[in-house]
Amino acid sequence: MTNVFDDPRITAVGLLFEVHAGLSARFTAQLEEHGFSAVEFEVITRLARSPGNQLRMTDLAAQTSLSTSGVTRVVDRMERDGLLTRRACPNDRRSSYAVVTPKGMQQLDETLPGHLQMIEQWFTGQLDPQALDALLDGLRRVRDAVHPCATAGSTDVAPEQETAAGGTPRP
Amino acid sequence: MTNVFDDPRITAVGLLFEVHAGLSARFTAQLEEHGFSAVEFEVITRLARSPGNQLRMTDLAAQTSLSTSGVTRVVDRMERDGLLTRRACPNDRRSSYAVVTPKGMQQLDETLPGHLQMIEQWFTGQLDPQALDALLDGLRRVRDAVHPCATAGSTDVAPEQETAAGGTPRP
DNA sequence: CAGTTATAGTTGCTGCAGCAGTCGTTGGGC
DNA sequence: GCCCAACGACTGCTGCAGCAACTATAACTG
Incomplete structure (x- = not known):
């Protein structure tokens, strides 16, 4: 039987997903040595790169996969562990900010160098600069298509225009 | 403050992960229209592409992210839904195969065209063939580094050699 | 052949994330 | 000012996946 699954499209997706899974596993292991789960690291990273080391809960959700x-x-867990604090929003009493505490920043600072080294070792360092650029350029274009609002909390993006096989806006 | 998070390595990983998340969300939505969860689709796909539409449980685990x-x-769930069956292994009474049933194959056949179309629309179709090749080539190289045993059940791979920042073999 | 070790699969328990429903807050229409 | 829809955050419930413990079978050793 001629295998339908040799379709290059399937292979392409398989490749992308395997890379993701592989990198995730490596990173998770290293992050846990520093007391972070993958999700927690994503959260604290997003917060730390935002002005004032803080973000409203909703915007945080939009920027992460949560x-x-x-x-x-x-945020409950990380607040219990002293890495974050909640701070009331002065303008809107419904909203609250999640803010990184000094302890959180310190733990993040201890984690980052090793994390960067892992990225270098398993991802960016595997390719020469030219190939890496090509890879990132391709990823960027796919990302722009598939991930309409990568930066919530700052600018909003034009409403996405479905082409065919339309449907499900976003979860 | 000069933001540490503008480091190109962080950006690269962020890009890859956003693409993965975006594609996952799209695919999940489409697959669920056909009664598959993402994991179930991965499982049945791996089975269907294997000789005899079957695989031992352990090998299935090695080929998936489970x-x-x-x-x-x-397999419990999918057997309950009539998509798979367990079959005893004649040589080794510890092992059992998971086999795709006709109903499972049919449901898969109904799902695949739409799935391929989604891939085309959101991923491969976003790039011209040349850029796509470059992207896949880069991914392949990273995958080879990070994902030692992509094809369990067939050939085993040479034991991985850690370089620095060693440690945790694999989960 | 008996005894030990390794392997295949299943199951109790735990922790996590999403959904849907709830409460308090906000802002617009009148 | 009052009412109602929209919004932000939180919580009960459910389903899922991993770990560790367990059973059954296989392979190895003397």
């Missing part, structure tokens, strides 16, 4: 309820729980 | 216990539960 739902708002997911963000609530993660 | 642990062996995870495979047990997924």
